[in-house]
Amino acid sequence: YHEELHLQKVSRVGLMGGTFDPIHSGHLVTAEAARSEFSLDKVIFVPSGQPPHKKGLPISGKEFRYLMTVLATAPNPYFEVSRVELERPGESFAIDTVRYFKDLLNPGSELYFITGADAILEIVTWKEVEELLENCTFIAATRPGFDLNELRYKLLEKLTDKHLKKIIPLEVPAMAISSTDIRNRVKNKGTIKYLLPESVENFIYKNELYRT
Ligand code: ATP
Numbered sequence: 001y002h003e004e005l006h007l008q009k010v011s012r013v014g015l016m017g018g019t020f021d022p023i024h025s026g027h028l029v030t031a032e033a034a035r036s037e038f039s040l041d042k043v044i045f046v047p048s049g050q051p052p053h054k055k056g057l058p059i060s061g062k063e064f065r066y067l068m069t070v071l072a073t074a075p076n077p078y079f080e081v082s083r084v085e086l087e088r089p090g091e092s093f094a095i096d097t098v099r100y101f102k103d104l105l106n107p108g109s110e111l112y113f114i115t116g117a118d119a120i121l122e123i124v125t126w127k128e129v130e131e132l133l134e135n136c137t138f139i140a141a142t143r144p145g146f147d148l149n150e151l152r153y154k155l156l157e158k159l160t161d162k163h164l165k166k167i168i169p170l171e172v173p174a175m176a177i178s179s180t181d182i183r184n185r186v187k188n189k190g191t192i193k194y195l196l197p198e199s200v201e202n203f204i205y206k207n208e209l210y211r212t
């Protein structure tokens, strides 16, 4: 699969994977904070095809999720959206995506994988977690007041010290926002204003997403 991303002269790259059903300000604030804190040249949003951990749950069509991600990220010159997981048949695994970008990027580029701290506990159950941690640094977004020691303790049970060093916490202020909450609000005719970009809000209403 080949796609045109703006990655010339880029050496520090963040990957932000997600279902993005819908993308919201929590994702955007986190990506921008990671870009600024870690001096990233680009953050590439990677909407997932079939997320292995959401099997059986109803999720919106991938083109809807892709378009919402494009709408939300378009105003930020540092943000890109990749279709790689949408074009890949079968389940989406982070390790396959990291390998794909290793090949695509300039040699010597550094990869950062941006996730919520809660999701980090799941990565230790992901496919080939050691190879993942050897190929990229994880930025784990936490809400203010989150107990990092407890997280470290839980991770130490599963990972060696060397691998644990590749997970760096980053405190962000918008952590309480979730796609689940936004879908429920739409279903119950509540307001979603300011929880996500207006363009995505309008897209949701225009396409009658999350009403049932
Ligand atoms: P859902 O409620 O459907 O699980 P979500 O809001 O968690 O959706 P995802 O698309 O599942 O969104 O998340 C993609 C990534 O973004 C994950 O790594 C997740 O931990 C992270 N994330 C989700 N919400 C936030 C938030 N408010 N702040 C920072 N990171 C977030």
Ligand code: MG
Binding pocket: none
């Ligand atoms: Mg989630």
